[in-house]
Amino acid sequence: MTEHQLALFKLPTIDEQAVKGETNVERQVLRLLPYGSESPISRSRVADTLGGDVRAVSNIIACLTNESVPIGMDNGYYLISTEEELQRTYTNIRTSVLSMMLRAERLKQNYYNQFKDTKKAVHAD
Numbered sequence: 153m154t155e156h157q158l159a160l161f162k163l164p165t166i167d168e169q170a171v172k173g174e175t176n177v178e179r180q181v182l183r184l185l186p187y188g189s190e191s192p193i194s195r196s197r198v199a200d201t202l203g204g205d206v207r208a209v210s211n212i213i214a215c216l217t218n219e220s221v222p223i224g225m226d227n228g229y230y231l232i233s234t235e236e237e238l239q240r241t242y243t244n245i246r247t248s249v250l251s252m253m254l255r256a257e258r259l260k261q262n263y264y265n266q267f268k269d270t271k272k273a274v275h276a277d
Contacts, residue, residue, distance in 0.1 A: 177202065181212050182221070185229055189237050192228025 184198050195206040195213075202209075217223050222232040224241040232238050 177204070177208075178212055178216055181209065182216065185223065185231050187231045188233040189224055189226055189230050189240070192224070192226060192230040194228045198229070 180202055181198060184193055184201060186193060195209045198204075198209045199206045213223055213229060222238065224230050224232040224237045225244060226237075226240055230237075232241060
């Protein structure tokens with residue numbers, strides 16, 4: 153990532169702090185993210201490069217995103233450079249969230265339906 157690209161996102165130059173409380177690992181992750189969606193980098197590649205694990209990478213990406221860094225997701229991570237990339241990432245996240253909410257509701261419904269049937273069967277004896 154060039155200094156110009158860093159400036160676009162108000163990210164750090166070598167001697168500046170990007171976001172309040174930024175860690176060295178966050179800075180390393182930022183430097184690995186390509187600008188734009190043409191060649192996103194996978195969680196596993198980031199983890200391998202930094203010697204960490206994919207869960208840690210996901211947590212770091214979440215922290216950076218929550219601290220105003222526009223990180224896109226589409227077959228990997230990248231710094232969002234266009235409104236189209238923003239919309240695509242937004243749609244992907246929204247679809248995932250809605251799917252997870254539907255799954256959670258079905259899980260709860262299935263559990264209570266099964267519990268009611270079990271309770272009926274136990275009391276029928």
